[in-house]
Amino acid sequence: MSDQDFLITVDGMKVRAKRGQTIISACDAAGVYIPRLCHHPDLKPAGHCRLCSCYIDGRRASACTMPAAPGMVVVSNNEELNNDRRVVLDMLFVEGNHFCPTCEKSGDCELQALAYRLGITAPSLTYQWPKREIDASHPDVFIDRNTCVLCSRCIRASRDVDGKSIFGFSGRGLGMRLNIDSETKLSDTSFAAIDKAAKVCPVGCIVIKRTGYRTPIGRRHFDKAPIGTDIEACEVGDPE
């Protein structure tokens, strides 16, 4: 443990953190999984989805944006927080059009995997059946807004990693949608299948064309283990 390192407590376990590190990053490094959807380790935090919301020193805050501080006490895995996460997931499912049985992202989808991890087998809220747009104009990338969860990963990746700012949000509330920096369609932009923004979508919204269903059932990412298992397997934090 270097001079810059300090300890925080997460669900009763001591977790080592570095100065400037967010709680979720410190927990990932220590093998303690906090559910998340908008967070991606290669992107700047955004705090959009609220799934990582925890009690931090007794107050609710998102673990993906809150920097760790010495002696912090974090509660993530309790029934109240997990119930709230289920409600957020429920809303995401019914506010979009998610057809898991036929979606090419099934088995690799973080939304689906989180639902399974938190024990959601079917939404409890009423389906909204919104009308969402598809953009198939690009030769290599397909955008299906039916499954967009407005996580902003593509927006941040395009802006901060690819340096293109292809994507953005328009509208507010239920009318909010993923927008493209173009008069008409994706093919009019400089977007490319090798862009970071094409690889970070947690759901089946931005997919590479003609590659769907190439991984057999049983070998897809979340067929092997529930979401979070990779993190949990890396280094389990010390029990207090």
Added chain:
Amino acid sequence: MSEASVESKTRKIVIDPVTRVEGHGKVTIHLDDSGQVQQARFHVVEFRGFERFIQGRPYWEVPVIVQRLCGICPVSHHLAAAKAMDKIAGVDAVSPTADKLRRLMHYGQLLQSNALHIFHLASPDLLFGFGAPVEQRNIVSVLEHFPEIGKWAIFIRRFGQEVIKATGGKKIHPTSAVPGGVNQNLSIADRDALRKDIGQILSWCLLALDRLKRVVAEREAEHKEFAYFESNFLSLVRADGVMDLYDGLLRAIDADGNVIFDGVEPSSYQEQIIEEARPWSFMKFPHIRSLGRERGWYRVGPLAQINCAASVDTPIAEAERRLFMKMGEGAPIQSTLSYHYARLICLIHSAEKIQQLLFDDDLQGADLVVTGHRRGVGVSCIEAPRGTLIHHYEVDENDQVTRANLIVSTTSNNEALNRAVSSVARKYLPGNEITDGLLNHIEVAIRAYDPCLSCATHALGRMPLIVSVEDAAGRLVQQRIKQ
């Protein structure tokens, strides 16, 4: 079993429990002035609209979406769509590994679905008789009174499902066929597990055929005459005329066995077959274009598969085919209940094919997907358990489906189903009274062709069989609903 209620001058009788037909249909029997059966219509009144809602979807998604038409024969739709999408992807021939893995999956599907059809759905009628009490005519009763047959039912079907799981990842709704090939080969562990059981499965299929032959021999006249009519037949065959249930060319023969057309590429099906819509059913009426609506209707399914093939390329099924065809004395076999006999020959053929493929090392190959230059149209045909299945898609330059046309087996058998029901009604409708005997016999006739109507209109749900009798003026005389 039935509840009667009086509504004005007509009677409405509701019958429970659910019968062994899946889907949603009704039968209307029209009487002439003298009270005789003039015509019977078999209506399928559901609608699901798969052809419409896949429009706009990317073409590689289609094999996974359209198989949701059915939980009994999803593999047939999955493979038919994948074969059509091969064409869209510009691939005329997939790799040997992909071809054989798909074939293995298809024969697994034929095995499990034909087993379900003959054992779970049809065998109660055949074993207990058409007039047996309804509480006896079900698979539970078969297990109780004929435990050996019940065992065949469960284990043959299960084996077929295991083949599908080994080749597609899941027993129902697999995803392994992708445009241009497959996403996996057959693992050594799965191959060895299937090899261990296939011999036993094949021997049970043979025993099942022997048992059916005894049933047929005991009630020969009934089996021959029940819902009898003559028709044309359509099936896929290999270029040399040998049976091929996975891929091939379209052949149609007339009631005497003369060829109507032969060697027709699936992509040219519209030159030979035309579909007609009629206002009283969501199910279309396909017929052979050159013969017209009145004479051009045809039958598909196991009976057509056997009648159209010059031979079968597996030894036991070929020997049984020869015996079967002797009954026709050189002409196609026509009786409705012969479908079950033919179905068991196809069951044996599928088991033999699976046995052959399990010893083919190509199934462990690594060349899984082939690519080509994109095309705009893809058409494919496959012989599904109930018969010829045609998938036709058009895809735009953005890879989105713009048009789809599916002609499923039950649709092709639509006119035949109407003829079968008419034949039964003429014989078993005593006066204007809808009796249990009539209902039972109508169901037996429908079940010989197809126990499920869902994919015919791409429909979902239970099938209460509604039988109505209308007089010459079109007034409802009586109606019974069998849930």
